[in-house]
Amino acid sequence: MSHKSVQSICLLPTGEFKLHDLVSSNSIYLAYVDEYLRELGEDSEFVFKAAGVDNIEQLRQVPRVPTEVMAKVYERVYRNPRLGGFFIKLGERIPLTAHGNLGVAFLVSPNIRTILQMLQRFTAIAIPWVNIQLDESPHQATINIQISAGSADFKAALVESIVIHIAHHLCNLLPSGHLPCALEFQHSQPEYVEDFYHHVAGEVRFNAARNCVVYPMAVLSVPVKTADRLNQGVLEQQCAEELRLLQKQTSQAQLVRGLIVQNLSASPTIQWVARQMSTSERSLRRRLQEEGESFRNLLAQVRHEEACRHLRETDWRIERIAKQLGYSETASFSLAFREVAGVSPRQWREQSS
Numbered sequence: 288m289s290h291k292s293v294q295s296i297c298l299l300p301t302g303e304f305k306l307h308d309l310v311s312s313n314s315i316y317l318a319y320v321d322e323y324l325r326e327l328g329e330d331s332e333f334v335f336k337a338a339g340v341d342n343i344e345q346l347r348q349v350p351r352v353p354t355e356v357m358a359k360v361y362e363r364v365y366r367n368p369r370l371g372g373f374f375i376k377l378g379e380r381i382p383l384t385a386h387g388n389l390g391v392a393f394l395v396s397p398n399i400r401t402i403l404q405m406l407q408r409f410t411a412i413a414i415p416w417v418n419i420q421l422d423e424s425p426h427q428a429t430i431n432i433q434i435s436a437g438s439a440d441f442k443a444a445l446v447e448s449i450v451i452h453i454a455h456h457l458c459n460l461l462p463s464g465h466l467p468c469a470l471e472f473q474h475s476q477p478e479y480v481e482d483f484y485h486h487v488a489g490e491v492r493f494n495a496a497r498n499c500v501v502y503p504m505a506v507l508s509v510p511v512k513t514a515d516r517l518n519q520g521v522l523e524q525q526c527a528e529e530l531r532l533l534q535k536q537t538s539q540a541q542l543v544r545g546l547i548v549q550n551l552s553a554s555p556t557i558q559w560v561a562r563q564m565s566t567s568e569r570s571l572r573r574r575l576q577e578e579g580e581s582f583r584n585l586l587a588q589v590r591h592e593e594a595c596r597h598l599r600e601t602d603w604r605i606e607r608i609a610k611q612l613g614y615s616e617t618a619s620f621s622l623a624f625r626e627v628a629g630v631s632p633r634q635w636r637e638q639s640s
Contacts, residue, residue, distance in 0.1 A: 312414045314352045315385045320360055321346075323377060329370070334363050354415060358441040365444040372479035374444045375486075378451030386413050388529065392522035395515035399457060400507040403430060406453075409526045412533060415541070417449065418549045427468070428507050432498040435548035435589070439600055443474040446498045453500050454486040460511045467502050471495035474600060494601055496611070539571065540580040547589045554613030557582040591627050594620070598636040605632050 317335075321343055324331035335343050338359035346352060364370055383390035389409050396402045403421045410419045418433040432449055434442045450470055458464045466488040476493035483491045489501075534542065546560050560582065561571045575581055590612045597608045609620035624632045 312352060312354045312357050313386070313412075314346045314349055316381065316414075317346050317352065317357060317360060319377060319381050319385065320364065323373070323380060324364070327370070329367075334360060337363055354437075357414075358437045361444040362438060362440045365440045371477060372482045374448040375451050375479070375482045378448040379455045381448075381452060383456055388522050388525045389413060392519060392526060393456070394460070394511075394513045395519045395522065396511050397514045397516055397519065398508055398510055399461070399502075400428075401519070402457070402460070402511070403428070403507070405523065405526070406430075409530055411545075412526060412529050414445075415533075415537070416545065416548075417445070418545065420549070423504065423507070426504055428502045428504050430500040430502075432500075433548060434498075435545060439474065439596060443472070446472060446474075450498065450500055451483075451486055457502075457506075458486075460513065461506070461509050462512055463509075465502065465506050465509065467500045469499075469501040471497060471499045471501070473498050538578055539574040540578050540585060543571070543575065543580075543582060544585050544589060547586055548593075551589060551593060551613050552611050554615070555586070587623070587627075590614075591624065594624055594632065595628075595635070595639075598632055599639050608632065 321331045321335065324334060332343065335346075338356055340346065340356060340360075361374075364373055367373075383393050386393070389405070389412055392405055393402045396405065400421075403419075407419050407421050410417050416435045416437075418435065420431045420433075422429045422431060430453060432446055434445055437445075450472070454467050454470070458466055466486065468487070468489040469492065470483060470487050470490075471492045473495055474493065480491065480493075542564060543560055546563055547555055550559075557571060558568050561568045564571065572582070575585075593612055594608060597603055597611065601608075603611075605621070606617045609617040612620060614620040614623075621631055624635070628635050630638065
């Protein structure tokens with residue numbers, strides 16, 4: 288099946304995905320969703336048809352599908368009260384080999400630090416708009432997970448599966464089976480909160496400032512049981528080539544948006560973004576203009592989307608939200624928000640509650 292025919296199984300783009308409807312994700316993840324739904328006795332065919340997929344077998348014939356298809360399936364499952372904790376189990380069930388060369392590269396990596404560095408570098412091969420950053424402090428290693436597209440329910444479902452996938456498989460790769468010392472989620476606490484405690488040695492926090500998995504620093508240097516340095520180097524080169532080909536097919540606006548989301552609190556400038564993309568500011572402006580976009584519009588869109596999410600899903604003070612969005616003054620944030628929404632951030636929160 289051609290890429291064009293895969294797009295035909297998509298629903299029309301929604302407001303949540305107006306910049307992302309042509310971005311593709313690894314189709315194997317939906318195959319695991321289908322398999323698990325059937326095991327649970329759920330009508331998987333109905334779920335997928337509601338997401339615009341008339342024939343589930345089509346998904347098994349192509350390597351990638353539009354991310355919107357994945358989002359609609361995840362949303363429908365996440366909102367089903369009978370399926371609480373589904374994405375925790377999904378994170379456990381999906382094997383590392385489902386990620387192709389990237390997953391096999393994890394298996395043969397020399398230690399956990401190498402795995403996390405590869406995850407940080409190559410996540411876009413599996414799912415675009417998922418950004419993973421490894422932060423190292425004297426005592427803790429924090430794996431931060433940012434998802435820059437989709438509805439709140441899609442983000443919650445996806446981050447639950449990613450966090451548990453990381454915790455579950457790193458535990459299996461380590462000789463002594465280390466568990467994280469903390470898990471943090473930006474969304475509200477679900478009814479199945481106890482299910483998370485099977486994957487952590489410490490706290491599970493919700494309504495947090497970030498989505499993350501936290502380990503003691505010492506874990507990063509622990510050798511992996513299945514390490515194979517020779518194969519690891521070859522697989523890393525193959526992952527780099529896959530990423531290069533994927534980026535070649537991705538629009539400039541999508542790449543810029545991803546960089547903005549990753550660095551929003553630092554108030555990224557077009558000069559900084561151009562440097563990250565190894566191009567000049569002038570060239571970047573021209574390419575964005577050719578796509579009918581501008582850096583200013585992309586920054587404003589991301590800020591407004593993130594503002595609405597924080598107002599709807601957290602009880603953060605307006606000052607804290609403004610700082611998180613990269614505004615130096617709360618008044619500037621309030622003015623920008625009112626220009627788009629027609630009401631102040633505080634009024635918007637009251638109306639949406």
